[in-house]
Amino acid sequence: MNKFLIWKIMPALIIATVVLSACGAPSEPEMTEQLTQTQPDQPVAGLDGTVWVADEEGNSITVINAATNQVLTTLTGVEGAHNLQVAPDGKTVWAVSGHDSLAIMIDAVTFEVHGVVPTGMMPAHIVLTPDGKKAYVTNGEDNTVTVIDVEAMSVIAMIPVGAYPHGLRVSPDGKWVYVANAKSTTLSVIDVAQDVKVTDIEVGERPVQVGFSPDGMVNYFSLNGENALGKVDVAAQELLGKVAVGVGPIQVFVSPNNQYILVANQGTEEKPTTTVSMVDVATFEVIATVETGKGAHGVVIDPSSRYAYISNIYEDTVSVIDLESRSVIATIPTGDAPNGISFSPLPAPANVALEIQLEIPEGGMNMPMP
Numbered sequence: 001m002n003k004f005l006i007w008k009i010m011p012a013l014i015i016a017t018v019v020l021s022a023c024g025a026p027s028e029p030e031m032t033e034q035l036t037q038t039q040p041d042q043p044v045a046g047l048d049g050t051v052w053v054a055d056e057e058g059n060s061i062t063v064i065n066a067a068t069n070q071v072l073t074t075l076t077g078v079e080g081a082h083n084l085q086v087a088p089d090g091k092t093v094w095a096v097s098g099h100d101s102l103a104i105m106i107d108a109v110t111f112e113v114h115g116v117v118p119t120g121m122m123p124a125h126i127v128l129t130p131d132g133k134k135a136y137v138t139n140g141e142d143n144t145v146t147v148i149d150v151e152a153m154s155v156i157a158m159i160p161v162g163a164y165p166h167g168l169r170v171s172p173d174g175k176w177v178y179v180a181n182a183k184s185t186t187l188s189v190i191d192v193a194q195d196v197k198v199t200d201i202e203v204g205e206r207p208v209q210v211g212f213s214p215d216g217m218v219n220y221f222s223l224n225g226e227n228a229l230g231k232v233d234v235a236a237q238e239l240l241g242k243v244a245v246g247v248g249p250i251q252v253f254v255s256p257n258n259q260y261i262l263v264a265n266q267g268t269e270e271k272p273t274t275t276v277s278m279v280d281v282a283t284f285e286v287i288a289t290v291e292t293g294k295g296a297h298g299v300v301i302d303p304s305s306r307y308a309y310i311s312n313i314y315e316d317t318v319s320v321i322d323l324e325s326r327s328v329i330a331t332i333p334t335g336d337a338p339n340g341i342s343f344s345p346l347p348a349p350a351n352v353a354l355e356i357q358l359e360i361p362e363g364g365m366n367m368p369m370p
Contacts, residue, residue, distance in 0.1 A: 057078065058337065064309075071354075073111065079184060130172065133150055144158050187201045205225025261279040297338070
């Protein structure tokens with residue numbers, strides 16, 4: 001299987017020239033170099049939490065201790081683990097199995113599987129509402145989004161969206177789900193209360209992932225076919241503008257303090273890109289380009305907005321970026337083809353085995369909620 005599913009099934013990448021807005025081109029962004037890998041005895045002061053990484057071709061999940069920037073454990077048994085998401089309370093993690101078309105709920109402390117729910121074909125990303133009551137999964141092959149009742153562990157809706165839905169996120173107020181349709185030029189907008197698509201917004205060539213500003217007023221999105229980051233006014237549901245980033249942008253993430261949007265530039269397996277673009281929220285200009293690893297793909301930022309974690313899909317590592325110095329302070333090995341990435345604020349548990357085989361239950365054999 002190709003290291004990123006979009007590259008396997010989508011047409012060959014056509015690099016588009018992105019024309020910046022009439023206000024003029026931004027100033028030349030700062031370039032920063034990758035630093036030496038963090039040593040095992042060099043902790044990150046004052047940071048608790050774990051970083052969860054879906055290793056798609058490794059059929060595993062790498063769990064990193066954010067306090068030490070070292071691998072805590074590797075969870076095996078999730079076939080085609082494309083993406084995952086920590087629940088709002090940090091107690092559980094939801095992963096998708098692209099091979100088995102399942103959403104899998106895992107306890108973030110005990111690493112036990114609490115249950116599985118069937119999805120559509122070729123599930124890509126999963127997100128949860130802020131209250132943790134519902135989960136949404138994009139199904140690339142079906143052009144649908146699966147809606148899951150978390151307490152009942154059952155599917156309550158299948159929503160038709162655009163062509164090859166991939167990344168998606170829920171608005172901070174829990175009212176909307178924005179879906180990037182990667183074989184299209186649109187974002188689909190879902191009304192969470194009714195679980196129906198209310199509109200499609202024209203944005204540009206091959207949107208792959210989206211991200212909301214913390215106040216929910218703006219939605220940002222990567223345009224893989226234009227090498228650009230765009231933004232939409234959520235209230236008006238209208239395109240506000242675009243800015244050029246690196247080649248082959250995939251995931252985007254807005255810092256919790258609303259200062260930066262980070263864009264992971266993957267490129268292709270033949271010509272991988274090795275950078276993350278830092279875009280200033282206030283000016284909507286690229287202010288720095290940080291060298292990470294081959295095929296920068298997934299992005300997450302810790303709740304303090306100090307550190308970002310980047311999955312490098314073509315070199316099987318995670319880069320840790322210090323957002324103050326705009327430099328890589330650690331490079332952490334993962335399983336094969338690290339893809340989705342998410343952060344849990346709960347402290348890393350002690351005395352954990354280096355490898356844990358997940359027991360995936362049969363359908364309908366789910367455990368009680370943690």
